[in-house]
Structure formats: structure tokens, C-alpha cells
Amino acid sequence: MLISQIRNEDGSITVAVREAGAAAHAVNGATSVHALALEAANSGRSLKAVVDAHGLGAEIDLEQVYADGRFLPPITHEDPAHLHLTGTGLTHLGSASTRDAMHAAASKVDEGATDTMKMFKMGLEGGKPKAGETGVQPEWFYKGNGTQATAPGGDLVSPAFALDGGEEPEMAGIYVIADSGQAFRVGFAVSNEFSDHVTERINYLYLAHSKLRPASFGPEIRVGAPPADIRGTSRIIRNGAVLWEKPFLSGEANMSHSFANLEHHHFKYGIFRAPGDVHVHMFGTATLSFGDGLKTEAGDIFEIEAAEFGLPLRNRLALAGHDEITIGQL
Template structure:
């Protein structure tokens, strides 16, 4: 089941659900995806059970709403400060050839010759898939922002004026709510664009945190439940109505050095990320970047990311912010 949010003409939210390939229908009496998820968490029911109990109403044309700019992020929080955008890196194996080459290098090279990135990758290969009851190695982790940095599908991802680059990262994101008892509940997974400044990151890896403090987009739909083992998608950039760059990307645990459970554990082990009522959008990494193929994005380019079984493609144009003068005032 796929779930999404649409802004109605009166400004309220309609929650839409559908099976892939079918017309979406509104969930009766649903205030938002967040409200439904919290209801399910507190009632000890699945989200599907809560939706089935409410029933479905009118059909919703998601493509029309998308074209009209009325699709929202598939989950929002009444207070954007309580939605967290975070992610992990060095989690995917990439193609078979890349995997073999990287595995050989990381297992045969002397420790002192490896970069920190390669060391982290090796740690994931060796300890990112713990057995049940065991704790695996923690991954690279980063913070992107709160709900104010979440951009709805179809709307522009804005690169700051000071940025060196603004490039896409096609990823899967886990979507979670925290119950009033501080327990994380997974709604499901969505396609995401973990928009980043790769040129800044390449200058020095210690600037990774700076490169990740950017907007992000996810959706338009959340696939309720656990992700498939093997996820196959396509990432492309359109310029002037034509495809500038296109490449397949792989995700799912069949293509990862870490299990989803291990990545989730190392995020939610922190009390900070189990605050009651919060929403988490946690992005799980990728092995496919246009930046790695020498592409330099320009204002007006359109990022398009899609994966089979995850609903409508995620599309966002690139915009560049104007200069802002920041003045610090003394109190």
C-alpha cells in the first residue's frame, strides 16, 4: 500500500492511499499521515488496520495534484522543528565489479594506506549485518536539518548562494514516528533525494557536515511496510526538457553492506531521537551520483528519481538562492 498527502482547495490535507497502478482514494476523516500513524502507534494496531477501520472515500488524481503543485511531502509534522532529516553513508555495495574491487582493496591493503572512507566501508562489510541479538558496527551518520528543510515533491531544492555544488543523491528513506512512550514505529519507506554539496565534501572529508546541511525531498508516496530485499530504480537529470544524465541505482539489503535493522539501531539508540511525538526521515545512502560522472548541475535542472513499487517519481527543480547578509547582533 502507498500513502501520500494532497493539499485540498480549502487548504486542508487529504490523505490518499492506493495499491501500485491503481487510482488513489481519500482516507475518511484522516487529518494527516502523521495523525494516522500516531493513532496506530498508540492503539497497538498496524497503519493498514487504522486505515481499513476508517474506510476510503473519493478518488484522488495524484498526477493532477502533482501537476498543480498540491502534492505535499508524504508526512509532515504540525511543528516542523519536530521532524528530523538524517542519513547514513558508505552503506551500499554498488555494482558487482565495484564491490569486488572495493572488497579486495579493503581486505588486502595495509591499514595505514586506507582513507577513512575506505576504513568505514570495510567496517560495514565486516560488521554491518549482525546476527539477531548482536550489535553491528555503527555507520557514518549525518544530520541534514528539520522539517523546514523538507521540500515537497515538485518544488525546488534551493542551493545556498555560498554552496560550491548542488547535486542529487537517489536514496531510500525510512519514515518513522515516536509514540508517547518514546518507542519508534516505522511507517515504511520512500524514494528520497538527499541533496548535497559534493564539491565541498571533496575538498576535505571533515567538511561532510557542511555539505549535508541542505534541503532534501522525499516521496511523493510512502510504501507502507518493510522494503524489498532488491530495489531497482533510476536517477536522471533533465535540462531544457532533455535527459542530460541517467543511471540506474540499486538499494535494498541485497545491495547494501549494512542491514536496515543495524542502521535503524544506531540511529534510535540515542535518547535524543526517541522524543515522543517526533517524526524521523532517515536516508540510507546510495552508490550512484551524477557528480561522480563529472556532471555539474545548473539552475533549472530537474532531478527525477523513481523506483519500482514506490509510486510516483520524485521530481524537483534546482534553484540557487541569492546572497544573504548575515549580521550578528550583540544583546
């Protein structure tokens, strides 16, 4: 089942569901995906069972919704501070090569001797533990809260001080926290973990700065477990023509960590198990246009798609104006 959210003229939300290849329908009485997910988590039912209990209403043309710019992120929280955008890196087979070369050049060390490669090798050796065992923890980073979640079709705004605005095509896990404090996975969505790779290249310790950018995911969440082998395409469109295009791989068959291990090391922290909160956790990539030497420009369209996850994710790159930062004295 694929699930999405549509903004109505009065500010309310329509929740739409469909099976892959089929028409979408509104979920009767649903005020948001967040509300449906919490209803499922707190009642011990599956999300599909909750949707079935609500019943389906009018058919919805999702392509027209996209064209009208009415998609919301496929899950939101009424208080954006309670939606957390986070991620992990160096999780995919082959994902270390670009970053290793980048960080080696910056720090004047041999490729393969960087902390990047050391972390990647740790994942290869201990990222998929046996049942009942704890695997090695991954690289982890924070991107922001719900104010940084850009709707599908919306602009990914790069701040004026940024040195780069580059796409990262990834799978994102979507989670809600039940009243009991237990995390429940809603499903997975394609995402663009938008980052500043030039800033990161200056020094690996700038990684945290490079990740404090908006991100987008959706338009649809695939409810349930993901395929082991996910194959998608990432492209950049400039002036109506495809400028760059490359396949990307995800899923555990193409990863050095299991999803369960990555989830464990995120939710082991009590601050991430606050009842009612939403988590969008991005799982890494091995495909970057930056790695091929491409410099993005304002107006470029990022398009990321994977067939099993519904409509493609599209966002335009925009540049913010300069803000005057002043600090007041109390």
C-alpha cells in the same frame, strides 16, 4: 499500500492511499499521515488497519495533483522542528569507490587508504549482525528539520555560498515515535538527499557542512517492509531532454548494512525517541551524477524513481540569493 499527502486550497490536508497500479482514494476523517501513524502506534494496530477503520472516500487523480503542484511531503509535522532529516553513508556495495577516489585526491593519499574506505570495510565486516548482536555503527549525518523538507515537485534550493548542488538517489525510512517513546517504522520512500559534493571533496571533515541542505522524499510512502532488492533510476533533465541517466540499487541485497542495524544506531540515542516526533532517515546511495563529472545547473530537474514505491520524485534545482549575515549584540 502507498500513502501520500495533498495540500487543499484551505490549507488542510487530504491523505490518499492506493495499492500499486490502482486508483488512489481519500482516507475519511484523516487530517494527516502523522496523525494516522500515531493513531496506529499508540493503539497497537497496523497503519493499514487504521486506514481500513477510517474507510475510503472520493477517488483522487494523483497525476493531476502532481501537475497542479499540490503534493506535500508524504509525512509532515505541524511543528517542523519536530521532524528530523538525517542519514547514513557508505552503506551500499560499491558506494565507497567514488568518495574514496574523491577524498584520496584531496588528501594526497593512496586510494583505499582513506577513512572512507576504512569505514566502508567496517560495514562489510560488521554491518549485518546476527539476531541479538549489535553491528558496527555507520557514518551518520544531520540534514535539518522539517523546514528543510521540500515537497515533491518543489524546488531544491542551493544556498548562495554552495559550491555544488547534486542529487543523491536513496531510500528513506519514515518513522514516528509513540507516546511510549518507541520508534515505529511507517515505511519507505524514494528520496533525494541533496548535497554539496564539491565542498565535501575539499576535506572529509566538511561532510557535515555539505549535508546541511534541503532534501525531498516521496511523493508516496510504501507502507511496510521494503523488497530486499530495490532497483531504480536516477536522471537529470535539462531543457526538456534527459542529460544524464543511471540505474541505482538499494535494499539489503545491495547493502553492506542491514536496515535494522542502521535503525538501531539512529534510535539508540534518546534524543531521537521523543514522543510524537517524525524521522526521515536516508540510507545512502552508490550512484551520483557528480561521480561522472556532471555539473548541475539552475533549472535542472532531478527525477528519481523505483517502481515499487509509487510515482517518481521530481524536483527542480534553484539557487538562493545572497543573504547578509549580521550578528547582533544583546
